[in-house]
Amino acid sequence: MQQHIVIIGNGIAGITAARQIRKLSEHRITVVSSETDHFFSRTALMYVYMGHLRFEDTKPYEDWFWKKNRIELLRGFVKKVEPEQRRLLLEDGSTLCFDKLLIATGSRSNKFGWPGQDLAGVQGLYHYQDLESMERHSAGLRRAVIVGGGLIGIEMAEMLHSRHIPVTFLVREKNFWDGVLPLEEAQMINRHIRENGIDLRLETELKEILPDAQGKVRAVVTNKGETIECGFVGLTVGVSPNVAFLQDSGIETDRGVLVNEHLETNIPGIFAAGDCAQLRAPRPGRRPIEAVWYTGRMMGETAAYNLTGGDQSAVGSGQWAVGGERLAVGAGLVPYDPGIWFNSAKFFDMEYQVYGTILPNMPEHQSAVYWEHPEGRRSVRIAYQRQTGNVVGFNLMGVRYRHEVCEKWLRAGTHIEEVLQNLGIANFDPEFYRQYETEVIAQYNRQSGRNLRLKKRRGLAGALAFLRG
Amino acid sequence: MKENLLIKTMGFNMKIIQQTGLVLFIGALLIFLSVNGLDRYRLTPESLGLSNVHHQQAILDAARQSGMLGKTYASSFSFHSHLKKNIRAAQQTLKTTAQNGLPEGVNKGEYLLGDWIVKEYALQITRQSAAGPVASHPLLFLMLTFGLGILGGLLYILPQFSGTAGIKNNHIYHRSMTRGLKAGLRGIFLATTITGILIGGVAYMGGKWLWSLLALFVGGFILWRVFFTENPSTGCPARSASPEHTGWLGVLTGVLLIGFYILLYWAPQHITGWVRIVDPLSRALSGNPASHWFLYGTLYTVVVLVMGVRMMAKYRHNKYQLVRTGSVMFFQTAFAFLIPEILVRLNQPYYDFKNIWPLNYTFFFDYNLKTLTNSGGLGIFMLVWGIVLIVVGVPVITYFFGKRWYCSWVCGCGGLAETLGDPYRQLSDKSLRAWKYERWIIHAVLAFAVVMTALVLYTYFTGSRNVLFFNSDAVRNWYGFLIGSAFAGIVGTGFYPLMGNRVWCRFGCPLAAYLGLVQRFKSRFRITVNGGQCISCGNCSTYCEMGIDVRHYAQRGQDIVRSSCVGCGVCAAVCPRGVLRLENSSADVQERASDVRAIHIINGKVEL
Numbered sequence A: 001m002q003q004h005i006v007i008i009g010n011g012i013a014g015i016t017a018a019r020q021i022r023k024l025s026e027h028r029i030t031v032v033s034s035e036t037d038h039f040f041s042r043t044a045l046m047y048v049y050m051g052h053l054r055f056e057d058t059k060p061y062e063d064w065f066w067k068k069n070r071i072e073l074l075r076g077f078v079k080k081v082e083p084e085q086r087r088l089l090l091e092d093g094s095t096l097c098f099d100k101l102l103i104a105t106g107s108r109s110n111k112f113g114w115p116g117q118d119l120a121g122v123q124g125l126y127h128y129q130d131l132e133s134m135e136r137h138s139a140g141l142r143r144a145v146i147v148g149g150g151l152i153g154i155e156m157a158e159m160l161h162s163r164h165i166p167v168t169f170l171v172r173e174k175n176f177w178d179g180v181l182p183l184e185e186a187q188m189i190n191r192h193i194r195e196n197g198i199d200l201r202l203e204t205e206l207k208e209i210l211p212d213a214q215g216k217v218r219a220v221v222t223n224k225g226e227t228i229e230c231g232f233v234g235l236t237v238g239v240s241p242n243v244a245f246l247q248d249s250g251i252e253t254d255r256g257v258l259v260n261e262h263l264e265t266n267i268p269g270i271f272a273a274g275d276c277a278q279l280r281a282p283r284p285g286r287r288p289i290e291a292v293w294y295t296g297r298m299m300g301e302t303a304a305y306n307l308t309g310g311d312q313s314a315v316g317s318g319q320w321a322v323g324g325e326r327l328a329v330g331a332g333l334v335p336y337d338p339g340i341w342f343n344s345a346k347f348f349d350m351e352y353q354v355y356g357t358i359l360p361n362m363p364e365h366q367s368a369v370y371w372e373h374p375e376g377r378r379s380v381r382i383a384y385q386r387q388t389g390n391v392v393g394f395n396l397m398g399v400r401y402r403h404e405v406c407e408k409w410l411r412a413g414t415h416i417e418e419v420l421q422n423l424g425i426a427n428f429d430p431e432f433y434r435q436y437e438t439e440v441i442a443q444y445n446r447q448s449g450r451n452l453r454l455k456k457r458r459g460l461a462g463a464l465a466f467l468r469g
Numbered sequence B: 001m002k003e004n005l006l007i008k009t010m011g012f013n014m015k016i017i018q019q020t021g022l023v024l025f026i027g028a029l030l031i032f033l034s035v036n037g038l039d040r041y042r043l044t045p046e047s048l049g050l051s052n053v054h055h056q057q058a059i060l061d062a063a064r065q066s067g068m069l070g071k072t073y074a075s076s077f078s079f080h081s082h083l084k085k086n087i088r089a090a091q092q093t094l095k096t097t098a099q100n101g102l103p104e105g106v107n108k109g110e111y112l113l114g115d116w117i118v119k120e121y122a123l124q125i126t127r128q129s130a131a132g133p134v135a136s137h138p139l140l141f142l143m144l145t146f147g148l149g150i151l152g153g154l155l156y157i158l159p160q161f162s163g164t165a166g167i168k169n170n171h172i173y174h175r176s177m178t179r180g181l182k183a184g185l186r187g188i189f190l191a192t193t194i195t196g197i198l199i200g201g202v203a204y205m206g207g208k209w210l211w212s213l214l215a216l217f218v219g220g221f222i223l224w225r226v227f228f229t230e231n232p233s234t235g236c237p238a239r240s241a242s243p244e245h246t247g248w249l250g251v252l253t254g255v256l257l258i259g260f261y262i263l264l265y266w267a268p269q270h271i272t273g274w275v276r277i278v279d280p281l282s283r284a285l286s287g288n289p290a291s292h293w294f295l296y297g298t299l300y301t302v303v304v305l306v307m308g309v310r311m312m313a314k315y316r317h318n319k320y321q322l323v324r325t326g327s328v329m330f331f332q333t334a335f336a337f338l339i340p341e342i343l344v345r346l347n348q349p350y351y352d353f354k355n356i357w358p359l360n361y362t363f364f365f366d367y368n369l370k371t372l373t374n375s376g377g378l379g380i381f382m383l384v385w386g387i388v389l390i391v392v393g394v395p396v397i398t399y400f401f402g403k404r405w406y407c408s409w410v411c412g413c414g415g416l417a418e419t420l421g422d423p424y425r426q427l428s429d430k431s432l433r434a435w436k437y438e439r440w441i442i443h444a445v446l447a448f449a450v451v452m453t454a455l456v457l458y459t460y461f462t463g464s465r466n467v468l469f470f471n472s473d474a475v476r477n478w479y480g481f482l483i484g485s486a487f488a489g490i491v492g493t494g495f496y497p498l499m500g501n502r503v504w505c506r507f508g509c510p511l512a513a514y515l516g517l518v519q520r521f522k523s524r525f526r527i528t529v530n531g532g533q534c535i536s537c538g539n540c541s542t543y544c545e546m547g548i549d550v551r552h553y554a555q556r557g558q559d560i561v562r563s564s565c566v567g568c569g570v571c572a573a574v575c576p577r578g579v580l581r582l583e584n585s586s587a588d589v590q591e592r593a594s595d596v597r598a599i600h601i602i603n604g605k606v607e608l
């Protein structure tokens, strides 16, 4: 029987789900979203401001895609969800009925109740509208202050820097992002931020924002008592699930929408995915809310499977090509498994990749080999269990490694020495780039007194042989 | 605060350097544009200077009679048109004298002035009759145009990349020069250009409508296929290629480039000043006076070198780009520019060793085959070398490295696109619709090149010019006009600021089509996607000059195997997450393009 599946939110989670549902079934699909008409890549907002891309270019699919795949798009804000009536109330007064619902409403920027945080010229960066507002406030700007040393903060600094607007960057921690990065890497980024002419103030917090006569920001005051004149304040102190509209709906929420391992909420047939979802029981070593693009995509895919799962009549093509094998649809619900943690980012010109678990402060039972290029712009860190030698994580600055290869090593808990000797097959840097695997091994040999040698150099053939073997 | 101050003062100095550079460059450009108008033209027995005494005398007589001799003309336009009339008059006189009986001991072929020679003489004599500042001080003007232009260009360009090394595409879509134009205006440009070419084609083919009509018919068929029968969408338009506002500076640049090509191909008599300033260089290299092709070669090489330096400054952190740019600069300078000139100096045929049929569409023309077969061992070697490249070189090297070995490492068209064209690569149309056009048009051109060459060879071997309804000479002329000049030149380069830097390579080049077929079906090359790291940001697609929607593949974890990919590596360079890598491997040649590696869920696990 054809059902009506409604998805709130056209971000990566909601749209991945919609696409997968269409691959799996002939159900009617409606995506309701308030921010933009079409799905766009939030991660690319900065490039629009910097003039690298047009907004159009951030849309991963052409506009005809939705009609062709019979995914109905509805621009509107959902004010209320009524699970009993299986109905949504929209802000414009209309209603929308659903058989099954996916909540994928993402996040919103945090504000911590600072005096002056609602002044004109004070904002976060999350939605498309934030970009427009940032654009409006950039003209003639003499200085901007950014508060919060995270990924969005540094992106905002880079954005303003591209327009030659002087930036003061207030970071509460001792080093940039040192709640996530080990000390050496964090310091490398400190240096790089400063090299770009950003006025980085570590261990400095915002106390209040001062207005001018027109109600616009004039200056900020820090916890060190300093007043910094500025015409713009970027508040980038993290994001929280965007779930306020679910209050009193009967759908259980905590910080986010609470979901079980199938991404289903307390109400059958209502699921949540992406930034707004909070797992009741996250896997060991993982957080209940992981607000990144990749988990949004994986959750969207899992949710699609479960939204159509168990319903034989809904089967479209009957089968689904999965990882080379064919899996019958309707084989039951699939638990969400994010696999091995990975992430990546770019800090100005410095690329960062992580695979597995790298803790900012290495625990007693772990050890690591850390190599840093003398110029201080590249590094490789591989962490492993002190006792068994099993690798647990790769942290890379300015060097690219192959996702699949690292993942296979991590999944198998391969011994550090085997990893090191084969490290070449993980290298993903472009052709002609220098390879630093021998240096990493030399570092390990120095600290362990061993005498390992590199057995495999960079190359796809070696990587493929390893992955298939 | 101190750092900010430093940046500010540094920025200030940089700005002054850049502005000086800009002023110098614009000055050089203005001088360059006016060079053709500075000289006066005066016909004298010396400036006529023909080696054929009959022709010299007849034209001299005609000129004297018409009062042209010794008269000073203010522009090449009035001079050239009078001159042509006089040459025609001389042609007529010679013809009537010959009919009434040739003078004693004179060869008829030598005596008569053939039609094809009229144009040649008019061009040559106009060039020699110029007098004035440019003609008397070519070196000074070489310095004022090329010299100042290079200096100013470098001063303007290099400070742009003086910050930390990395991808610096800041403000590409804010700048009037690089942001492109509204799709509607682009359409008007295209339509006007195509109409102009088709009408010009009628004149070019001696008033025959057939050829333009044929082209119009094929074009109409492709339009109809793409728009009506292959339309992917259900009423929704394709991805727009429009910027927010049209960049008029880019449009102006496009117009200048188009104008340049029109003059170069069809009115070289009006650019005698430009040719004159590179004359000393030509004499130094080959010993011959400069022709407009020599001017073109010089300008081309200089532009590739200067903009190559820019490319290297921009990508100085990326070794692949450095090596590749060095390679195109080398091949342009040595193979396309210097070696052929030196060959001429050594009395050998003019030959560009890296230019491969069917891009080099004149390779199998009778005059070329004759020259090569009559030039001794080296000529035969050139002939064999050219054929080996086509039959063995292209498939084998492309099997190992992909089409990039040629398109973005060796080729001259590619070389210009990768250097002068780099600021415009984002303007390629990424819509699925554009891809459909691309496949139809480029394969049509390949078919045209093959048929044309087959006809020409048929004529060469049998001596018969007519095959079915077609005259092989006419087909060959039409190919030269429509594809060789109009498409490759006017649209290929003139449209850089309007439709991106690879319009020719993507839609028109028959060699690219051939290389592409090998790359798509039998090659070790592909662009590998790094697992699930793609954030769908769209930088790769935007900066793909071939208009490949790289993101489409990257975000589903599928390797990229596309016939059009020239392996420039820029998608991999601009990707902020290091997702893409150009690589070769024989391990999986057949499954390169499959999507089994796409990220999916299997029994609850995310598989890669």
Ligand SMILES: Cc1cc2nc3c(=O)[nH]c(=O)nc-3n(C[C@H](O)[C@H](O)[C@H](O)COP(=O)(O)OP(=O)(O)OC[C@H]3O[C@@H](n4cnc5c(N)ncnc54)[C@H](O)[C@@H]3O)c2cc1C
Pocket: A008, A009, A010, A011, A012, A013, A014, A032, A033, A034, A035, A036, A042, A043, A044, A045, A046, A076, A077, A078, A079, A104, A105, A106, A107, A125, A126, A127, A152, A155, A242, A245, A273, A274, A275, A276, A291, A292, A293, A294, A296, A344, A345, B535
């Ligand atoms: C500037 C920036 C850079 C980032 N860079 C990275 C990165 O490099 N790597 C990475 O992994 N992650 C990055 N992230 C995080 C990543 O973008 C998010 O994790 C991801 O977009 C979340 O996707 P989502 O589908 O869960 O939600 P969203 O993308 O937020 O989509 C939810 C949509 O639902 C709409 N909506 C919300 N409530 C309602 C309602 N009641 N009614 C109707 N519509 C509603 C919202 O307006 C929004 O459009 C970045 C985020 C930002 C802001």
Ligand code: SF4
Pocket: B527, B540, B543, B544, B545, B546, B547, B548, B550, B560, B564, B565, B566, B567, B568, B569, B570, B571, B572
């Ligand atoms: S896909 Fe990448 S390497 Fe190929 S042409 Fe496009 S940008 Fe260049």
Ligand code: SF4
Pocket: B533, B534, B535, B536, B537, B538, B539, B540, B541, B550, B551, B554, B555, B574, B575, B576, B577, B578, B579, B580
């Ligand atoms: S540039 Fe990189 S991250 Fe962005 S869409 Fe392309 S492959 Fe993905």
